[in-house]
Amino acid sequence: MSLLKKVVLIDDDQVNNFVCESIIKNEKFAEEVISFERAENALAYLSSAAAEKPESFPNLIFLDINMPGMDGWSFIDEYRMLPEHITSNCCLFMLSSAVDRKDIISAKNHLEVKDFFSKPLSPEILEFIKEEFIGR
Template sequence: MRSFNKVFLIDDDELHNFLCESIIRNHGFASSVSSFQWAEEALETLQKIALQEPASLPEIIFLDINIPGMNGWDFIEEFQKLPVTITQSCQLFVLSSVVDDKYGNYFPHSTVVRDYFSKPFTTDILDIIYDLHSEQQVG
């Protein structure tokens, strides 16, 4: 499996982030994983990286919807306002326990959400993303 350079996890559940990090590393999916319990912090970090070292932006971002402060919906709204250099470099995937059919109608219309998955996080999700990325590279 091709390894991505950097993945961001945005979820307020510290244990969930730890488990996701372990799955990502053990599956060889990414060289580096950064977890954020606050969406605001992740957004600020993306902006800082884009200014200082754009080549090190994460290729993949996993976002929970129900998080305190700036929730996932707010993050998506703010992410869409970021410069194209960021939004085209980072593939945004929603990973949430509240994903249901009503979200399926929203996400295909989003310009930045690549796909959505229900928790729990598994290696199957990583395989799907890898396959999507491979198709994107070929097509």
Template sequence: MTDGLKSKFERVMIIDDSIPDLYISSRMITKNNFAKQVLEYSSPKEALIYLKENQESTELLPEIIIVDIYMPLMSGFEFLEEYNKLSTVLQKYSKVFIISSTIDDSDIIRARNYPNVVSFQVKPITREFLNRIQND
């Protein structure tokens, strides 16, 4: 993290079953002073537990949620279905961004059709992607 600069966000959540991708994304976020805290989850189910437990407490919620599409046991799409059932407090507070290594147009269109998804990003997370989020 860059000393003396204020982070744009308090908390960002990353959900990705790939441990190397999770690490790289987290480092990119901290290195670019994007968030003070990164909540890392390799399991969408565990991330949902955290969100459910804290859905009414904005001081504990991530302002940004970055979720991969293709994961075992629960895909990013299944995560979004469950996320859509959570409180409106959470859904208004947290912005969801999809990341994936897919270049399949049908996946990109499907991800963008979810009402809570702000945008889609092909992996890896880049400084430019973070800047776009920051400037929204």
């Protein structure tokens, strides 16, 4: 049985999304993984879920920073406008290849962001999340 019901990946890199999905499924971390290559599409999905079917809102989101169109920071600005009683049950993590220390510090200064991880996603990262954030 999987630990979580639903995980959402938001990254413009299709190959990275495929690898992340595979790791999440192989580790039985989530029953369902939904990937979005555009943050705008992910936001529309999350807004719809929050408004129409809150129980379908994901348990966890992995968000990249640097994406065309809406980047990770703009996504977070919009995510904040979703109902807090729904988003409070979702863990949001930055998963990025960005190595700029300012990005890491900024991510940790956003209340919505639980933590920042460098790509690639690994079973060890999932284990850390499970121990530090899910089991609480």
